[in-house]
Amino acid sequence: MHTDTEACVRAVQSKDARFDGWFFTAVLTTRIYCRPSCPVVPPKVRNMTFYPSAAACQQAGFRACKRCRPDTSPGSPEWNARADSVARAMRLIRDGVVDREGVPGLAARLGYSARQIERQLLAELGAGPLALARAQRAQTARLLIETTALPLAEVAFAAGFSSVRTFNETVREVFALTPGELRTRAARRPLAPAAPGVIALRLPYRTPLNPSNLFGHLAATAVPGVEEWRDGAYRRTLTLPYGHGTVALTPRPGHIAARLSLTDPRDLTRAISRCRWLLDLDADPVAVDDRLRTDPLLAPLVDAGPGRRVPRTVDGAEFAVRAVLGQQVSTAAARTHAARLVTAHGEPVDDPEGGLTHLFPTPEALAGLDPETLALPRTRRTTLTTLVAALADGMLRLGPDTDWARARAELSALPGFGPWTVESIAMRALGDPDAFLPTDLGIRRAAERLGLPATPAALTARAADWRPWRAYAVQYLWTVDDHPINHLPA
Structure with missing residues (x-):
């Protein structure tokens, strides 16, 4: 633009x-x-x-x-609405890949040479991967300077800088203030009280934002021990590159209040990125809603509650496992199955503030599970163990760098993966804004009540006018049913 x-x-x-x-x-x-x-x-x-x-x-x-x-400011909505190499690179940079793996690691994940990635980013963003990562490090450093009592030398390394000198020079160049001056200025502004070791910050978004379906969905499907709704906040554990953490996310006017507790502050960039992704905070709701309002059957739903986001996930592999557990069962049954996996295979954590007890088990932790211990039909056991094996050995990747079309093809080739499971993963794990669920029970009920076509093929054809925002249309169609996912918990 x-x-x-x-x-x-x-x-x-x-x-x-x-x-x-x-x-x-x-x-x-x-x-x-x-x-x-x-x-x-x-x-x-x-x-x-x-x-x-x-x-x-x-x-x-x-x-x-x-x-x-x-x-x-909120990130550009382009990077979450596209699947090309530049958008995937931006999602990886936002996740801190350049800080952890360098430009060669970024290029390897994308399947290009470092020179190709540099050229593509320069052409579209006016800066290469190192400059983009540097700008993000500066932002992370500012957050740590202004919201924590960490010594500035620790802030430097936690933000991803290789030396204190580089940290000082970058902060002074970007903000025209030294790190010490930034901290002094921040001390004049009242901050929300936070427990020792907790980082409190605001996550901005473009208005409007409707919290009902976003937090209602996360709370209604929360896995006990990993997620909970407590005191008006959605809380969950996070598995991160250098350790783990917990986060509490509370909807506020104009922002999401986030409280992060991390075992290693170097994970701050990744944790913020995962939280923004989870809540779809970089979306452009005006563009989405304007498109969907052109359909006279969707317009009343949009007008009744504009700004609906797509509730996503903090980890693609986790959601894929949960999607399999949720096949052809109720929300409550899916939570029960997931909770059993968590108790048996998840890493325990301490949570002084609430009821979070475990990290969701990684594919590697689940790779050795005995299928006979799963209270699932035999075919679904096969589906789950095949999925876990593919994730654990790296044959299947479900991250910010994933090509959406390729992931769909790989998932569809696994036993027990039908259109509903594949599109659910595309929508919530991969973040494809055009993912669509014509076979979903809630969508079929909504179609019947609104006078939309009844068969999946006919409904898909009718939904062509909603592209490229069909995943958001799903959120509005789900509101036709009075389901807990559409309401903030009491």
């Missing part, structure tokens, strides 16, 4: 928050860059230039605005 100067200028002059994260405004006279909704008086048009990423602004020598804090 940054190449459409006229549209960018209109967004800046109207301070339109919907475009935060889509592009960044750099001011030639002050050498700062801002989000489109920056509250200061817009600069003269001749002094504006536009960039597709914060990293591109930083590479061009601009520093972040201290008023609008562009580094904290």
Whole structure:
């Protein structure tokens, strides 16, 4: 979008928050860059230039605005709505892969050479993978500086910097303040009280956001011991690269309040990325809802509760296992099956604040399970053990770098994987915004009540007009039934 100067200028002059994260405004006279909704008086048009990423602004020598804090804006919705190599690269960078594995590791995951990835990212984002990862490290460092009491040297390494010197130089260059000055400024602002070792922060999103289906779905399907709804917050355990953690996510006006407790602060970037992915916080709800409103049968559902997101997952392998356990059974039965797996094979954790007891078992932990111990039909035992084996040996990957079409083909080749299971995984684990569930019981009931075609083939054909947002149409269709997934718990 940054190449459409006229549209960018209109967004800046109207301070339109919907475009935060889509592009960044750099001011030639002050050498700062801002989000489109920056509250200061817009600069003269001749002094504006536009960039597709914060990293591109930083590479061009601009520093972040201290008023609008562009580094904290929602991410571009493009990276979660596309499956090409650039979008997959951005999802991996957001997950901290460059910090952990370097550019060669990023390229290897995508199946390209490092030079190809560099060229593609430069062409579309104006910055290469190292610059994009550097911008993210700076944002993580700022969060740790402002929300924790960690010594600054520990902040440097927790944020992914290789040295304290690089940390100091980057923070000063990006924010025009030293780490110490950032902490001093933060001390003047009242923060929500947090227990020792807990990082409290706000996760921004584009409005509107309807929390009912988002948190209602997560709470209604929560696996005991791994997830819970407590005191108005969805809480769960997280398996992370350097350790594990717990998170509490509470819907608030304009943001999601997050409270993270991590065994290793180096996991902060990954934990934030997973939480944003789980809640679909980088979506563009206005674009989605405008498209779905063009259908006269969907329009009343959209108008009744706009801003519905797709509830996702923090781990693709976990959701795939849970999808198999949920085949042809009730939500309660699926939770019971999953809880048994967790108790038998999950790693125990301590949770002083609530009832979280385990991490969800990894595919490696499940690879040796005895099928005879599973209270499932024999065919479903085979489905589960085959899935776990494919995940454990790396033959099947369900992560942010996964190609959606390839994953569908690989899942469909496994025994017991029909369209419902494959599309559920595509929607909630892979994040495909166009995944569709025409055979789902709730969708079939909604179709009958709304006068939509009854057969899966006819309904799929009718839903072509909803593309590329059919996964969001599913969320609205599910509201036709009065089911717990549509309501915040009491």
